[in-house]
Amino acid sequence: MSEKLLFKDIDEPGLNTLEVYERRGGYASLRKALQMTPEEVLAQLEASNIRGRGGAGFQMGKKVSFLPKGAIEKFLVCNADESEPGTFKDRELMQKCPHMLIEGIVIAARAAGARSSFIYIRGEYSQQADILDAALAEAAAKGYVGEDILGSGQSLSLVVHRGAGAYICGEETGLLDSLEGKRGNPRLKPPFPANQGLYQGPTLINNVETLSTVPAIIAMGGDEYAKLGTETSTGTKLVSISGHVQRPGNYEIELGIPSREIVYGLAGGPPEGRKVKCWFPGGSSAPVLTGEDLDVPYDFDSLAKAGSMLGSGAIIVVDDSTPILDVALKVAKFYRHESCGKCTPCREGTNWTVTMLERIDRGEATPMDLEIIANVQDHIIGNCLCVLGDAMAMPIASIVAKFKDELEAHMERARLAAHPSAPAEAIA
Amino acid sequence: MSTVPRFEHGSRVPGWDAPADLEKDPAEIPDPAETPVPPDLRSEIEAHMASYPDRHSAALPALAAAQRLHGWCSPEAIEQVACVMGLTPAYLDAVATFYDMLYTEPFSADAHSVYVCTNISCSLCGADELYAAIREAAGEDPTFNVRAFECLGACDIAPMASVDGVYVGPLTVADVPQLLADIRAGRPVLPGKQLLARPCADAQATGADAEAGT
Secondary structure: OOOOOOOOOOOOOOOOOHHHHHHOOOOHHHHHHHHOOHHHHHHHHHHHOOEOOOOOOOEHHHHHHOOOOOOOOOEEEEEEOOOOOOOOHHHHHHHHOHHHHHHHHHHHHHHHOOOEEEEEEOOOOHHHHHHHHHHHHHHHHOOOOEOOHHHOOOOEEEEEEEOOOOHHHHOHHHHHHHHOOOOOOOOOOOOOOOOOOHHHOOEEEEEHHHHHHHHHHHHHOHHHHHOOEOOOOEOEEEEEEEEOOOOOEEEEEEOOOEHHHHHHHHOOOOOOOOOEEEEEOOOOOOOOEEHHHOOOEOOHHHHHHOOOOOOOOEEEEEEOOOOHHHHHHHHHHHHHHHOOOOOHHHHHHHHHHHHHHHHHHHOOOOOHHHHHHHHHHHHHOOOOOOOHHHHHHHHHHHHHHHOHHHHHHHHHHHHHHHOOOOOOOOOO | OOOOOOOOOOOOOOOOOOOOOOOOOOOOOOOOOOOOOOHHHHHHHHHHHHOOOOHHHHHHHHHHHHHHHHOOOOHHHHHHHHHHHOOOHHHHHHHHOOOOOOOOOOOOOOOEEEEEEOOHHHHHOOHHHHHHHHHHHHOOOOOEEEEEEOOOOOHHHOOOEEEOOEEEOOOOHHHHHHHHHHHHHOOOOOHHHEHHHOOOOOHHHHOHHHHHHO
């Protein structure tokens, strides 16, 4: 049984209320942090070595330390626009333990020197936003948020901002534009948000899970937290597992355990008699791995070494009953729909990828099309302002590389079905 | 598949091929004296504007509020928001067309939005069949605004739907008549399948009892 930091007593009735949260020790970390100087709080975050839980896996402490010092107005934004397909961990955290997030935000704002903060929550999560609003009102009434928090002299405003349905607003600069009341188009980086973010001011942006972990880090101490997990992937992580598994859901694991233990041990593996065909280790943006890769330890570096990524910690399992082309098409169509259209490689690349995959399904493709699809992906990666295009290109390229035989067979079957009189040999 | 209107070359921008009237000046910020705004809407938008350092930030919550009142971001709704916020209608139109939850085609304010997730995890569990069944059962009934939606962040209850923001799942095709009947009657939809009542899957997190129970 691994340590539970975020999911401890998560189903305790009324945990979303201040009363129950305080009874089990809530806001003690905030009191502790208010006794410390901002530098000491930052030192704890750095010592914990916690890496961002939103997808990129950047060290949180380092991110905070990039913010300029001094009296300029700084902002903290919590990214609760959880839209990566397969990911639903932040939803459960905000819904069941909203005060843990609020406490984490106030502590992180102390380290960052921010006086205004925002939670950008996706519009679809209206139930969770209502819960957050209620929790925020309770916290403000108790003096945990607002002017002169608990008499410490530190102040922080917090607004729950609801999005309106756009995946791209989970990208940090797209989120900032959206929060400024614009279309959610990503910005050119640099400057990074730490220097010029919201309203052009220095801004710290962190994911819900990262910020929710902050109270635990302060409570146990950064060094102690760093002992969990592996050396470079410290701590516990929420994993959302879905698709063809018997017990889908969120699980809190210690980073570094074998992936098989999550897919089979916790989630029960695919239904009886079926095998894992492929799995996305970190949301639909991650390159797929196959059933043979299930022994890879589940942490940032091991997955990167295996050719994929931990991403948002969302495992999607696909079993052998599903044609791989269906998976590729679903993924590509999603990114086509969500591309904001600002950069040409992404806007055109996602559309052409869908068009070519559909040609395969209609029996109109030639074997050369697979090469062209792979080539298109190559031309998307790294050529756009944000990584939305890459997020399609990486899984599609990996599917084309790893399931070439199946795609060719699919192509040939579809061709014969569409043209029954055609010669049985593939057109070279 | 996707209900977002898409033109042959892939654009989903409505009116992308409509000719522009170059003689016409762009609409200016509506004159408050000539633009009646319902007082409740006005005060809601003003409250949103007051909670941000920059009033532009209130665009999304303001448009959402206007949509709740009008059913969609109609020219009238946009005009009212523009008037209160001191922005041009074109600015707000540009914002509204970007977001899936802001509708730029007509819907009644009484229509119930039913978003069916058809993304990867849900579709692996039969979401496409579910969506087709809901669409067929809802037919042309204007009570429903049924949409295939991208990942709604509830893959643990796949396949699922969001009814006016209330998440329900896992759904089967057999649940569809009850789902629509509940919406029509104004009852809580499928109370036994609502997400909020669902315990965490991590049995260890819920203690020894739950572990033994599952």
